[in-house]
Amino acid sequence: MSATWRRRSAIWRRAPFAAFVVLGGIVFCALGSFVPWGRETIRVEARTVAALVERRANALGRDLTDDERVAVVEDFVREEILVREAYRRRWHQKSPGVRRRLLLAMAPASSGERPPAAQAQLSAYFRAHAERYRVPESLTFSHVFFEHASALLPEDASEFLETLEANADFRGLGDEFWLAPEAVRQTRQQLRGALGASFADAVFALEPGSWAGPFTSTRGTHFVRVDERHPSELPALEGVRRFVEVDWESERRAALRDETLSRLRGRYSVIER
Amino acid sequence: MKTAGLTLKLALLAAVCYLAYHWLGPEDQQVIEVTRARIDAVVSRQESLLGRPLRDAERAAAERAYVDEEILVREALRRGVDRADSQVRRLVVAHAWRELLRMSGYEPPVPTRAELRAYYDAHARTYVVPERLDLRHVGYAVGNAPADPDAVVTALENGADFQNLGDAGAEMIEVTRSRIALSLGLELANEVFSLPRGTWHGPLISSEGTHFFRVERRRPARQASFSDVERDVERDFLEDAETAAVDGALRGIRRRYVVDIAHD
Numbered sequence: 001m002s003a004t005w006r007r008r009s010a011i012w013r014r015a016p017f018a019a020f021v022v023l024g025g026i027v028f029c030a031l032g033s034f035v036p037w038g039r040e041t042i043r044v045e046a047r048t049v050a051a052l053v054e055r056r057a058n059a060l061g062r063d064l065t066d067d068e069r070v071a072v073v074e075d076f077v078r079e080e081i082l083v084r085e086a087y088r089r090r091w092h093q094k095s096p097g098v099r100r101r102l103l104l105a106m107a108p109a110s111s112g113e114r115p116p117a118a119q120a121q122l123s124a125y126f127r128a129h130a131e132r133y134r135v136p137e138s139l140t141f142s143h144v145f146f147e148h149a150s151a152l153l154p155e156d157a158s159e160f161l162e163t164l165e166a167n168a169d170f171r172g173l174g175d176e177f178w179l180a181p182e183a184v185r186q187t188r189q190q191l192r193g194a195l196g197a198s199f200a201d202a203v204f205a206l207e208p209g210s211w212a213g214p215f216t217s218t219r220g221t222h223f224v225r226v227d228e229r230h231p232s233e234l235p236a237l238e239g240v241r242r243f244v245e246v247d248w249e250s251e252r253r254a255a256l257r258d259e260t261l262s263r264l265r266g267r268y269s270v271i272e273r
Numbered sequence: 274m275k276t277a278g279l280t281l282k283l284a285l286l287a288a289v290c291y292l293a294y295h296w297l298g299p300e301d302q303q304v305i306e307v308t309r310a311r312i313d314a315v316v317s318r319q320e321s322l323l324g325r326p327l328r329d330a331e332r333a334a335a336e337r338a339y340v341d342e343e344i345l346v347r348e349a350l351r352r353g354v355d356r357a358d359s360q361v362r363r364l365v366v367a368h369a370w371r372e373l374l375r376m377s378g379y380e381p382p383v384p385t386r387a388e389l390r391a392y393y394d395a396h397a398r399t400y401v402v403p404e405r406l407d408l409r410h411v412g413y414a415v416g417n418a419p420a421d422p423d424a425v426v427t428a429l430e431n432g433a434d435f436q437n438l439g440d441a442g443a444e445m446i447e448v449t450r451s452r453i454a455l456s457l458g459l460e461l462a463n464e465v466f467s468l469p470r471g472t473w474h475g476p477l478i479s480s481e482g483t484h485f486f487r488v489e490r491r492r493p494a495r496q497a498s499f500s501d502v503e504r505d506v507e508r509d510f511l512e513d514a515e516t517a518a519v520d521g522a523l524r525g526i527r528r529r530y531v532v533d534i535a536h537d
Contacts, residue, residue, distance in 0.1 A: 016280040039531050046535040057459050061403060061451030077532050078523065079366050085526055086369035092355060093346065095368035101361050102349035103342060264344050272307045 042080050044073060052076055108256035117248045125248045126237045132247070133240045138185040140228040141203065144170050145177040146214075146221045153221060157214050164211040164223060175220070185230055195219060305343050307336065315339050373522040374515065384510050392513075393499045393506045400497045400505065404466065405447040407490035411475075412441040413483040422476040425485060429473040440482070447492065457481055 052072045057064050064072065086092050093099075117125070126133070144164070146153040152175060154160035164170055171181045179194070191200035195217035202215045206226045213223030237244065315335050316327055327335065355361040384392070393400060411429065417440060419425050429435055436442040453462035457479040468474050468488050475485030499506070 020280075039529055041531045041533055044532070044534045049534065049536075054459070058454035058462075059451055061449055061454050061459070061462060063459070073534060077534075078520070081523060081527065081530055082366050082369040082373075082519075083362060084530070086365045086372075089372075091368050091372055092361075092365045093350070095364055097364040098355065098361055098368065099342070099346050101358060101364060102346050102354060105354045105358065106345040106349045261341050261344060264348050268303050268305050268344055268347070270305045270307055270340055273309065 040084065042077060042084075044076065048076070049073055106260070108253045108260075114252075117245060122241070122244055122248060123237060125251075126240075126244050129244075129247070130234055133235060133243065135233050135235060136187045136189065137204075137232045138187045138190075138230045139203065139226050140182070140184045140230070141186070141206075141224055141226045142170060142182050143179070143225070144174040144181070144213075144223045145179070145219070147175045148220050150175050150220065157223075160223065161211050161213065164225070174223075177219070182227075195222075303347060305340060305347075307340060312336050312339065370515075370519055373519050377518055377522040379515070379518040381511055382514050384507065389503060389506050389510060390499060392510045393502070396506075396509070397496065399509065400499075400502045402495050402497050403449045403451070404494040405449050405492045406445075406466065406488055407492075408445040408448055408465070409435050409473075409487040409489060410441070410443055410445055411435050411439040411485040412481070414440045415480075415482045418476070418483040422483070422485075426473050426475055429485060429487070435485075435487075439485075457484070 049072075052075075053064055053069055056068065056072045152173075188200050188204050191203060199215055199217035199222070203224055203226065206212055206224065208226040208229055211223055211225045214221045215224060216222075312332075312335070315338075316332055319331070319335055320327055349355065355365075411425070413419055419439075425438070429438070434442075436444075450459075450462045450466050453465055461477055461479045461484070464477055465486050465488075468486060470488040470491055473485055473487045475483070477484045477486065
């Protein structure tokens with residue numbers, strides 16, 4: 001071994017890390033000559049081309065021209081690049097549609113794949129949540145309706161009430177309205193939603209049997225007679241079985257979801273900014 | 274020499290430590306970043322639905338729900354659920370398309386009537402109303418082909434009720450070649466469209482089974498006038514403009530890819 005070589009190699013022996021970096025760099029650059037840096041290969045198999053061409057030909061109802069064959073493959077390549085770029089830039093995580101689809105895929109398997117609730121389970125669930133199925137108080141009442149500023153609105157309300165009490169056929173009186181002259185089993189919530197809270201409260205405060213009014217609602221003026229008051233009641237399970245089954249299944253799915261999340265939470269740490 | 278030996282030992286030690294950590298160490302934790310802006314957006318959406326501000330407990334629940342949702346999405350991605358779902362792929366493509374248009378500052382053009390007319394002239398073939406047939410069809414599913422197809426044709430020619438023969442019998446009105454091709458293949462579609470009118474023909478075989486057809490009426494193809502298809506022309510014009518914009522945005526990106534198309 002020559003003195004020159006011994007001198008030069010001594011430098012590398014004293015700094016092996018530097019030698020490693022230089023050698024690695026040479027290998028790295030050499031590889032780059034044969035494999036383009038950071039370039040991915042999109043390989044379009046022959047059967048993929050055939051399938052794409054067939055699908056397009058079927059859609060057009062004829063064979064493709066050469067230009068159309070090229071265009072079909074180009075469309076596929078474009079789509080593949082879009083997908084890869086989207087993943088590279090993590091766009092797929094931000095797409096609301098993709099998130100919804102993934103959440104659907106992670107939802108517990110459909111209830112059809114699990115046994116339905118046994119009678120005992122359903123009964124226990126119903127007893128534990130009975131109030132949820134309580135039928136609220138409701139009224140059956142008769143009413144005569146007048147639109148705001150209706151020409152038919154009686155000038156003398158007291159006189160009109162006397163007419164109604166005298167058993168006039170009230171069904172033909174007043175203006176047309178979507179709520180029938182004899183409204184059956186209307187809950188307070190229903191009346192609030194349709195005609196306003198003050199009207200609902202006023203009607204629910206009436207005693208059955210006598211005409212009263214005028215009461216103003218969001219739609220107009222009403223004269224009302226409560227015919228029957230139906231108290232709130234707790235139905236039997238059989239009467240609300242379908243609702244109970246749906247709620248029971250919904251809670252089971254939620255419990256499965258929570259169970260899955262409990263297992264998964266350990267994999268994630270949450271940082272708030 | 275001594276130094277080289279020490280370097281090698283250190284490298285080996287590092288490798289052992291790395292492998293040990295990789296196999297025995299804690300599973301990598303992913304970080305979910307919850308920004309104030311993101312939570313505010315989630316809360317705002319809920320408040321719009323409810324028509325009132327959220328209470329503190331509801332706000333906390335909304336934040337928890339967002340984190341839970343994020344965990345499930347990431348877990349789905351970790352399991353590769355997205356890769357196996359063609360619908361997700363379509364959604365990803367659509368999202369990427371919109372992002373590239375946005376990044377390129379794309380503004381859709383407002384074509385003049387003359388430009389649309391020129392587009393129509395250049396793509397006139399696209400606006401041909403295809404030949405259509407009114408057909409009667411009797412189909413036998415795969416595995417249930419009639420033992421004597423000629424007898425089926427004879428029965429049909431003698432007035433047998435085609436809607437009660439086979440596994441499916443139907444009258445089909447204004448059927449295009451592509452409609453048949455999409456379900457039964459282009460080859461069979463071409464066969465059907467070459468049938469003479471007025472008599473039953475079969476058996477014609479597809480991947481779906483065995484078929485018998487009678488052409489009742491033939492409506493020839495015709496060139497749709499520009500005024501008839503002006504809206505379609507405008508739609509196609511704008512689609513082409515979008516595609517050109519996306520291709521422009523992809524020009525630099527394409528250099529990252531090598532496309533290898535296999536040929537037969």
